[in-house]
Amino acid sequence: MIVARDDTLVIRNPDDVVRVRQEVRARAVAAGFGLVDQTKIVTAASELARNTLDYGGGGKARIEVVQNGARKGLRLTFEDQGPGIPDVELALKDGYTTGGGLGLGLSGARRLSNEFQIHSVVGEGTRVTIARWK
Amino acid sequence: MATILSSILEAHDGEVLAQWLVALKASGGTGGGRIKEGELQTQCRHFLDALRQALATAKNSDGNIQGAAFEDVRELLADVSRSRAAQGFSPTETASFVFSLKQPLFERLRQELGGDTARIVDESWQATQVLDQLGLYTTEIHQKSREDIVARQQAEIAELSTPVVKLWHGILALPLIGTLDSARTQVVMENLLQSIVDQGAEIAIIDITGVPTVDTLVAQHLLKTIAAARLMGADCIVSGIRPQIAQTMVHLGVELNVVSKASLADAFALALQRTGRTVVRSKLAGTLAART
Ligand SMILES: Nc1ncnc2c1ncn2[C@@H]1O[C@H](COP(=O)(O)OP(=O)(O)OP(=O)(O)O)[C@@H](O)[C@H]1O
Ligand SMILES: [Mg+2]
Numbered sequence: 001m002i003v004a005r006d007d008t009l010v011i012r013n014p015d016d017v018v019r020v021r022q023e024v025r026a027r028a029v030a031a032g033f034g035l036v037d038q039t040k041i042v043t044a045a046s047e048l049a050r051n052t053l054d055y056g057g058g059g060k061a062r063i064e065v066v067q068n069g070a071r072k073g074l075r076l077t078f079e080d081q082g083p084g085i086p087d088v089e090l091a092l093k094d095g096y097t098t099g100g101g102l103g104l105g106l107s108g109a110r111r112l113s114n115e116f117q118i119h120s121v122v123g124e125g126t127r128v129t130i131a132r133w134k
Numbered sequence: 135m136a137t138i139l140s141s142i143l144e145a146h147d148g149e150v151l152a153q154w155l156v157a158l159k160a161s162g163g164t165g166g167g168r169i170k171e172g173e174l175q176t177q178c179r180h181f182l183d184a185l186r187q188a189l190a191t192a193k194n195s196d197g198n199i200q201g202a203a204f205e206d207v208r209e210l211l212a213d214v215s216r217s218r219a220a221q222g223f224s225p226t227e228t229a230s231f232v233f234s235l236k237q238p239l240f241e242r243l244r245q246e247l248g249g250d251t252a253r254i255v256d257e258s259w260q261a262t263q264v265l266d267q268l269g270l271y272t273t274e275i276h277q278k279s280r281e282d283i284v285a286r287q288q289a290e291i292a293e294l295s296t297p298v299v300k301l302w303h304g305i306l307a308l309p310l311i312g313t314l315d316s317a318r319t320q321v322v323m324e325n326l327l328q329s330i331v332d333q334g335a336e337i338a339i340i341d342i343t344g345v346p347t348v349d350t351l352v353a354q355h356l357l358k359t360i361a362a363a364r365l366m367g368a369d370c371i372v373s374g375i376r377p378q379i380a381q382t383m384v385h386l387g388v389e390l391n392v393v394s395k396a397s398l399a400d401a402f403a404l405a406l407q408r409t410g411r412t413v414v415r416s417k418l419a420g421t422l423a424a425r426t
Contacts, residue, residue: 018313021347039347039378040385046349047386094387102350102357108386 005065011049011078012058020049020061024076027065031072033134041074041132044112047105048078048128054099056080056126066131073114073133084122092118138257142242143186151178153238163230165223177214177231184210189264199267208271215272219279228276232269236262296322298329304336305405306368307398311344319355326359330368337405338363341398343374353388360392369393369408373401 005027009020024045028038045061052059059080066075085091092110097103106128110116113130120126143150155178158164164174184206192203199208211232218228240258247254296318299307308326312318330338340359345352360370372394375383383390395401406413 025346036378036381039382042347043349043382043386046347046351050349050351102354102388104353104387105350108350108388111385111387112382 002067003064004067005063007063009061009063010058011052011061011080014053017046017049017053020063021046023063024074027063027074031065031074031134033074033132037132037134040112041076041130044109044130044132045076047109048076048130051105051128052078052080052082052126056082059125068133071133073131075115075129075131077127077129079125079127081125084124084126085118085120086122088118088120137190138243138246139239139261140186140189142239142246143182143189146242147179147182147186150235150238150242151175151182153241154178154182154235157234157237158231161230161234162227163234165218165221165227168221168223169218177210181207181210181214181231199264199271207268211268211272212275215275216279219276219283223276225273225276229269229273232265232272236265239265296325298325300329300333301339301402302406302409302411304334304409305339305402306330306333306335306337307339307341307402309341309344309398313347314345314352314355319352323355323359323362327362327366330363330366335368336409337371338368339371339373339398339401339405341374341401342372342379343376343398345379348375348379348383348388350386350388353383353386353390356390360390371395371401371404373398 007023007027009023010016011020021042025038025042028041033041049061052061057080059078059082062077062079064075064077066073090096092107093103094107095103106118109128109130112132114133115129115131117129118126119128155175158174158178188199188204188207192201214231215228218231239261243257243261244254247257297309299309301307306326306329308322310322314322326338326340329335340356342348342356356372360372363370370392372390372392374397375394393404395404403413
């Protein structure tokens with residue numbers, strides 16, 4: 001797999017979440033994603049960026065444009081050094097929230113992506129990687 | 135403190151002013167002619183006056199411009215800086231108002247003190263200290279004014295882009311445009327609820343055609359608004375959910391549990407119907423249309 005482009009953005013405030021969305025949208029358009037795929041990956045990015053900010057206390061978003069043979073795609077990695085998630089299984093349940101949200105962000109992001117990996121260690125932080133192919 | 139400077143400004147004010155104006159224009163301090171000659175001269179003359187008085191009255195010799203002696207100078211510079219920020223001057227263009235005074239002043243110092251090199255160095259150093267601080271002060275005020283301008287514009291945009299429109303008696307529309315960050319969404323929600331109360335509205339149409347991303351946060355804001363509107367006695371209709379947004383919402387698992395319509399027009403037609411009204415084409419217009 002070839003990485004054609006690789007950018008990292010910081011997530012420190014709500015404006016940064018907006019910037020992550022805009023950047024992901026721009027990359028998706030450039031990669032030739034259709035409207036539906038664009039909307040799905042941007043929305044997933046929005047969810048994960050906001051979790052990074054709200055629960056992880058801020059962190060980074062890495063946006064990679066990848067190519068696997070003839071397939072183009074986007075791979076996004078959200079990383080924080082926050083408290084971590086004690087029960088990832090539970091956090092991925094629809095409706096589970098500790099922050100008064102809808103509890104649909106994490107599970108929704110998984111449904112909106114073709115690939116989804118989460119790695120979280122209590123006291124160390126959380127890293128979520130998703131990919132969506134054209 | 136640097137009394138030699140104040141006496142120079144006293145005795146040679148006309149000359150210093152003339153040379154300063156030349157230096158100011160050369161260094162781009164007029165923002166490419168954005169400022170009128172007359173206004174510029176007045177600003178410069180007032181500044182020289184204030185500076186002379188400040189230098190004459192300041193007691194300490196450390197060149198601190200924060201003291202009471204420099205109050206008028208600071209006030210004047212703040213005015214100059216603010217008006218330039220509003221006119222779109224860059225920080226450099228703004229600061230050169232002060233920095234361009236160095237050359238004519240040093241020139242004068244050299245002439246006054248003749249061959250006394252030690253004193254020239256000493257006096258120039260003191261003058262530099264004062265002018266540098268004043269220059270930095272203008273940049274500081276400039277930046278502050280720009281921040282104020284941006285903050286004001288943001289507040290204006292927040293207000294501007296959340297208009298609640300009365301479509302008919304008892305029917306309101308809220309066309310949402312742009313990113314629904316939390317600060318603005320709060321304004322949106324309050325505006326709508328207030329209008330519902332003020333106008334005794336029965337139906338509120340929330341149009342999201344202009345919202346690029348509907349994520350769980352946006353959905354939650356919508357849900358809260360819909361629930362609050364219901365408590366105020368109004369039903370909501372959501373319009374303008376584009377196909378790609380609808381698909382994404384399904385994947386997210388978000389359900390708004392309200393009637394939704396593809397367009398604002400469709401939502402309006404439904405609202406009229408629900409409030410016991412129908413729209414019919416007038417016979418006259420019909421025959422006219424048929425003839426043409
Ligand atoms: N980066 C993170 N660090 C720590 N905890 C997290 C992180 N991301 C998610 N969580 C936990 O997982 C829960 C579920 O996340 P999810 O995004 O699904 O819901 P939510 O953020 O609470 O609500 P919303 O529906 O608005 O996204 C959160 O409430 C939080 O407890
Ligand atoms: Mg979330």
